[in-house]
Amino acid sequence: MASIPVGILGATGMVGQQFIALLADHPWFKVDWLGASQRSEGKAFSEAAAWRLPNRLPDDVATKIVNAATPGSAPKLMFSGLDSSVAGEIEAEFAKAGHIVVSNSRNYRMVDTVPLMIPEVNAEHLALLDAQGAQQGWKGRIITNPNCATVVLAMALAPLRQFGLESTIITTLQAISGAGYPGVPSWDILGNVIPHIGGGEEEKIETETRKILGSLGHGKIENHPVKLSATTTRVPVQNGHTGSISVGLSEPPTAEAMIEAWQSFRGRPQQMDLPSAPPQPIVYLHEANRPQPLLDANRDGGMTVTVGRLRPCPLFSYKFVALGHNTIRGAAGAAILNAELMHREGLL
Ligand code: NAP
Numbered sequence: 001m002a003s004i005p006v007g008i009l010g011a012t013g014m015v016g017q018q019f020i021a022l023l024a025d026h027p028w029f030k031v032d033w034l035g036a037s038q039r040s041e042g043k044a045f046s047e048a049a050a051w052r053l054p055n056r057l058p059d060d061v062a063t064k065i066v067n068a069a070t071p072g073s074a075p076k077l078m079f080s081g082l083d084s085s086v087a088g089e090i091e092a093e094f095a096k097a098g099h100i101v102v103s104n105s106r107n108y109r110m111v112d113t114v115p116l117m118i119p120e121v122n123a124e125h126l127a128l129l130d131a132q133g134a135q136q137g138w139k140g141r142i143i144t145n146p147n148c149a150t151v152v153l154a155m156a157l158a159p160l161r162q163f164g165l166e167s168t169i170i171t172t173l174q175a176i177s178g179a180g181y182p183g184v185p186s187w188d189i190l191g192n193v194i195p196h197i198g199g200g201e202e203e204k205i206e207t208e209t210r211k212i213l214g215s216l217g218h219g220k221i222e223n224h225p226v227k228l229s230a231t232t233t234r235v236p237v238q239n240g241h242t243g244s245i246s247v248g249l250s251e252p253p254t255a256e257a258m259i260e261a262w263q264s265f266r267g268r269p270q271q272m273d274l275p276s277a278p279p280q281p282i283v284y285l286h287e288a289n290r291p292q293p294l295l296d297a298n299r300d301g302g303m304t305v306t307v308g309r310l311r312p313c314p315l316f317s318y319k320f321v322a323l324g325h326n327t328i329r330g331a332a333g334a335a336i337l338n339a340e341l342m343h344r345e346g347l348l
């Protein structure tokens with residue numbers, strides 16, 4: 001029985017809608033409150049938002065009135081899919097008022113007392129929350145999930161740390177849903193590739209990955225020393241960010257051992273059997289033409305990262321391709337998994 005009421009900030013957007021879809025049948029969390037901009041405030045959700053997902057919009061959400069994005073009547077646990085231009089101020093206001101904000105936005109990811117979580121990779125980073133309240137002057141807390149392309153890279157790299165991960169180059173092919181709705185004009189993207197994504201996408205991949213893969217010591221994260229270089233591109237794909245990745249390893253294993261490291265990778269969500277945890281977070285596909293967004297992005301409810309095309313790299317140790325669903329594993333699903341972990345750890 002869903003018994004924990006949750007609110008969604010930015011409920012009308014791409015990520016907000018994905019929250020609604022993923023929470024429709026959630027065993028613990030029930031959508032109780034919606035918030036968005038002045039454009040949507042006071043309207044029923046179905047009037048304020050153009051529903052963009054193939055899942056049916058739940059009736060009880062369709063008729064809910066969208067609130068202003070201010071604390072007051074909102075429940076303690078808040079998911080945020082706010083536009084980053086406003087997320088900084090609004091999320092802090094909620095944290096100050098005592099809410100737990102589980103955010104998708106970039107604004108607080110790199111703050112040293114804010115956990116930047118992929119629960120399979122760095123569940124222990126939740127301990128940063130101990131120092132957050134005093135540092136920020138908040139009664140509540142903010143925890144974040146990574147940028148939608150970072151999550152694919154960081155998950156693919158996490159099992160490779162044991163082989164002396166030294167350097168990584170990634171070129172992404174990112175879906176249009178990553179730009180929100182209406183996002184990139186069709187005239188710009190159809191039949192095209194755009195070799196630039198604004199908002200500091202490449203810097204986010206390069207900095208966030210090192211924090212996520214870093215280790216916790218004395219209440220602080222020591223960033224992973226891997227050197228990273230990212231090029232990001234937008235491609236005419238609806239959902240699923242793909243990355244072409246090369247890695248330099250100080251102790252390169254056999255290809256079979258690389259594949260086994262991905263296939264056997266598990267984390268706390270699997271040990272705790274959290275409701276949104278995929279049974280196998282990273283799946284290696286042996287077919288020469290996989291992974292593909294159309295065929296693989298939705299695997300296990302969009303929470304699995306698929307990897308393929310492992311081969312030796314003439315410049316680095318190995319190269320491969322990785323793929324993940326950007327609005328699920330890269331956004332709403334990631335945030336829900338974070339909240340499930342917090343619930344099980346007694347932090348809600
Ligand atoms: P989006 O479709 O443009 O939605 C933005 C949301 O923010 C809408 O609900 C909008 O409400 C709300 N908003 C805008 N201005 C506001 C204001 N002044 N006050 C209150 N609410 C306001 O964007 P998105 O793609 O869902 O992304 C949301 C966040 O998640 C962004 O920070 C983005 O970087 C991050 N993210 C996105 C993805 C992805 O794949 N799309 C992945 C990871 C992270 P109205 O409808 O009322 O304007």
